[in-house]
Amino acid sequence: MKFGKRLKQQIQESLPEWRDKYLSYKELKKLVRLLSSTPPTLLNGSSLEQFAKNEAEFMCLLNTQIDKFNAFFVEKEEDFIIRHMEVQQRIKRVIDLWGPNGSHPSEADYKEEMAKIRKAIVDFHGEMVLLVNYSNINYTGLAKILKKYDKRTGGLLRLPFIQKVLEQPFFTTDLISKLVRECESIIDAVFPAEEEAERAKEAKEAITVAGEGIFRNTVAALLTMQEMRKGSSTQSPFSLPPLNFPDSDFIQSIHLNAAVPIV
Amino acid sequence: MEAPPAFSVERSSAKQHINMGMSEALPSSLPVLPTPLEETYPKLSDSQSTFTEKELRAKPYTHSSHLTSSGAVGHMFSSSPGYSTDLHHSSFSSHEKHPRSTHFISQSLSNMASLPLSYSTNSGPVPSTTSTLYSNGNSVSWPTDPLPTFLDFPANTSIDNIQVESSACNIVATEEYSKRNDWHEWADQLISDDDPLTSNWNDLLADNIQDLEPKVSKSSSQVPMQSQSHQPLPASSGEYHVSVAPSSSANSAPAKPRMRWTPELHEAFVEAVNQLGGSERATPKGVLKLMKVEGLTIYHVKSHLQKYRTARYRPESSEGAAEKKLSSIEEMSSLDLKTGIEITEALRLQMEVQKRLHEQLEIQRNLQLRIEEQGRYLQMMFEKQCKSGIETFKASSSAIESPSGVSSDAMKDSTAKTESETVKVDRCKSGPDQTNGSTKVEERPSEVGEKQEAPGSLASENPEKHANEESDPAPKRRRTEE
Numbered sequence: 208m209k210f211g212k213r214l215k216q217q218i219q220e221s222l223p224e225w226r227d228k229y230l231s232y233k234e235l236k237k238l239v240r241l242l243s244s245t246p247p248t249l250l251n252g253s254s255l256e257q258f259a260k261n262e263a264e265f266m267c268l269l270n271t272q273i274d275k276f277n278a279f280f281v282e283k284e285e286d287f288i289i290r291h292m293e294v295q296q297r298i299k300r301v302i303d304l305w306g307p308n309g310s311h312p313s314e315a316d317y318k319e320e321m322a323k324i325r326k327a328i329v330d331f332h333g334e335m336v337l338l339v340n341y342s343n344i345n346y347t348g349l350a351k352i353l354k355k356y357d358k359r360t361g362g363l364l365r366l367p368f369i370q371k372v373l374e375q376p377f378f379t380t381d382l383i384s385k386l387v388r389e390c391e392s393i394i395d396a397v398f399p400a401e402e403e404a405e406r407a408k409e410a411k412e413a414i415t416v417a418g419e420g421i422f423r424n425t426v427a428a429l430l431t432m433q434e435m436r437k438g439s440s441t442q443s444p445f446s447l448p449p450l451n452f453p454d455s456d457f458i459q460s461i462h463l464n465a466a467v468p469i470v
Numbered sequence: 471m472e473a474p475p476a477f478s479v480e481r482s483s484a485k486q487h488i489n490m491g492m493s494e495a496l497p498s499s500l501p502v503l504p505t506p507l508e509e510t511y512p513k514l515s516d517s518q519s520t521f522t523e524k525e526l527r528a529k530p531y532t533h534s535s536h537l538t539s540s541g542a543v544g545h546m547f548s549s550s551p552g553y554s555t556d557l558h559h560s561s562f563s564s565h566e567k568h569p570r571s572t573h574f575i576s577q578s579l580s581n582m583a584s585l586p587l588s589y590s591t592n593s594g595p596v597p598s599t600t601s602t603l604y605s606n607g608n609s610v611s612w613p614t615d616p617l618p619t620f621l622d623f624p625a626n627t628s629i630d631n632i633q634v635e636s637s638a639c640n641i642v643a644t645e646e647y648s649k650r651n652d653w654h655e656w657a658d659q660l661i662s663d664d665d666p667l668t669s670n671w672n673d674l675l676a677d678n679i680q681d682l683e684p685k686v687s688k689s690s691s692q693v694p695m696q697s698q699s700h701q702p703l704p705a706s707s708g709e710y711h712v713s714v715a716p717s718s719s720a721n722s723a724p725a726k727p728r729m730r731w732t733p734e735l736h737e738a739f740v741e742a743v744n745q746l747g748g749s750e751r752a753t754p755k756g757v758l759k760l761m762k763v764e765g766l767t768i769y770h771v772k773s774h775l776q777k778y779r780t781a782r783y784r785p786e787s788s789e790g791a792a793e794k795k796l797s798s799i800e801e802m803s804s805l806d807l808k809t810g811i812e813i814t815e816a817l818r819l820q821m822e823v824q825k826r827l828h829e830q831l832e833i834q835r836n837l838q839l840r841i842e843e844q845g846r847y848l849q850m851m852f853e854k855q856c857k858s859g860i861e862t863f864k865a866s867s868s869a870i871e872s873p874s875g876v877s878s879d880a881m882k883d884s885t886a887k888t889e890s891e892t893v894k895v896d897r898c899k900s901g902p903d904q905t906n907g908s909t910k911v912e913e914r915p916s917e918v919g920e921k922q923e924a925p926g927s928l929a930s931e932n933p934e935k936h937a938n939e940e941s942d943p944a945p946k947r948r949r950t951e952e
Binding site: 277278281284285286288289290291292293318322325326329332333336339340343346347350366369370373376378380382384386387391394398399421422425426428429432436447448 | 728729730731732733736737740774777778781782810813814817818820821823824825826827828830831832834835837838839841842845846849
């Protein structure tokens with residue numbers, strides 16, 4: 208149930224249009240529960256039929272989920288590819304127009320535009336990371352459900368099925384990761400050089416509120432991830448090691464101080 | 471980290487990034503198709519014909535992964551015949567998969583030879599129940615399920631919620647085989663939900679048919695693909711291009727295959743658009759012609775162009791508005807965010823968190839991949855041992871005449887295959903073996919766990935197999951167990 212709760216939290220904290228694209232974990236769990244635990248070899252007649260039906264329904268739902276992930280992921284990926292190029296062109300345009308060597312150098316305009324671009328690009332970066340997070344959390348959920356299924360029915364669905372999942376578009380996040388890294392280098396280029404350490408620290412302390420939107424979501428995602436990896440009751444060969452951040456308290460404080468409720 | 475090619479080919483019909491193409495077993499499915507290719511869509515009264523049709527319709531798509539524009543490597547994943555095929559193949563996609571579900575069940579319920587299910591009428595290839603992995607026969611039988619699931623896309627966009635999903639599955643699960651015809655109507659309904667598209671059906675279809683035919687035949691001659699397993703495809707796809715039948719439900723399929731864009735492809739797109747005078751003036755058809763990318767349909771270009779236009783517009787107008795909305799809320803909550811420097815610092819903080827999250831996600835993903843690979847390796851080891859165990863048994867009882875002679879041959883083949891696979895996996899395994907301590911800890915329990923997960927029938931043989939293990943894998947295993 209822990210995962211289910213965490214997933215729910217994540218969903219709540221995520222961007223509105225994403226909320227129904229996550230794994231229907233609860234539904235799948237219900238279906239698994241419905242499956243009888245007597246080995247099918249011992250069933251006969253109508254109970255076998257019932258089992259087959261339930262199983263079919265489970266598989267169907269599982270596959271629908273995967274389709275859902277793929278469709279959403281690929282579409283988002285396409286959007287990001289477009290935006291990635293757009294952001295670069297936008298920066299170029301601003302520099303060419305208002306920059307120091309541009310056609311109409313204007314420091315005020317330049318600064319203003321660059322500030323906007325910085326905000327946009329950081330949010331863009333965040334959104335991409337959230338997509339990777341989306342992919343990952345859904346994968347985790349699937350793995351868990353399959354494990355439950357195998358446990359319940361004594362079947363061997365998990366291993367081969369998860370192999371297939373690994374190849375799915377929604378799990379192959381390499382392209383997005385690449386875009387994220389490129390974005391980071393753009394950001395480094397666009398942000399002014401690191402201010403004096405004290406000033407920076409001061410400002411950081413002043414900002415303990417994660418506003419609505421991307422930032423909040425990423426903080427939530429990070430915390431969720433940490434929680435999920437804390438150590439499970441059913442540690443198995445397929446579990447991930449616990450996750451420990453050095454300054455997790457800091458991140459926690461950002462999260463807890465968030466005053467703005469997500470609408 | 472790539473899966474051992476032979477192994478994955480056995481399973482998957484098509485992957486996108488890895489581009490493994492159709493499974494080599496696919497050609498063997500061709501003889502299975504009983505019905506003539508020209509058979510049009512309509513009454514799905516026969517599972518065989520349904521299967522045929524789906525295969526037909528799917529073929530052009532998997533095929534269209536052969537892109538030839540210079541440098542532009544788009545990954546067509548209307549290989550959703552590819553990917554979800556593999557998922558669906560043993561399972562139940564939202565429509566009339568009853569026969570398939572029986573196959574799936576027979577697999578997962580290890581060795582249920584005969585299922586007394588009321589709706590098991592498909593005489594298609596029955597999966598070998600001895601294998602716990604999805605056998606070739608199985609994966610070949612339904613290379614293309616996803617066409618029905620394409621119909622889910624409009625549903626997904628407009629009604630996407632759990633209820634639809636499970637009710638869809640409920641409908642299928644509870645309805646009888648014969649009710650497949652309802653799907654036809656339901657599919658139409660789903661299609662009509664998606665308004666902007668319906669008006670373009672004829673247009674798209676006409677374009678698609680024209681585009682697909684030459685493309686498919688062209689690509690059949692382009693054999694030097696990214697991988698060797700594509701080769702079986704071209705030969706077969708040529709026959710199938712006529713399958714794009716102009717019936718209403720078929721509309722959804724050709725127009726809807728999921729396309730996976732890449733930055734290179736997008737660059738080519740932008741260039742084409744600029745050549746045509748900008749995003750406002752460029753038309754999908756023009757862009758499509760200019761891009762000259764195999765497998766790209768006008769539908770893809772259309773939707774991409776739409777997104778492109780929105781994205782261009784956004785920085786100038788609505789994105790600014792959205793930013794203002796967000797920033798105004800932030801201002802309400804924190805009065806400190808006034809000076810430019812502080813804003814920048816806030817952004818830096820945000821970046822840090824985001825970077826950290828991304829880093830962790832990447833690490834997590836790699837771990838997950840490695841875990842699964844480990845599991846798969848162990849599974850194969852077991853299979854191999856199991857088969858060699860059975861083989862020696864059979865050899866010892868070879869005096870006895872039995873039809874098992876055939877199956878032992880098959881097993882020999884698969885053993886040979888698994889052996890070559892394990893060799894490759896051994897090499898892969900030596901990779902993970904060299905990793906740091908934390909993952910080693912994982913690998914070790916993973917082995918232990920894997921043994922426990924093995925099917926009950928094999929469990930008793932495990933200790934035996936351990937003793938009988940060949941020298942090569944054995945030391946490796948012991949090493950990691952330290």
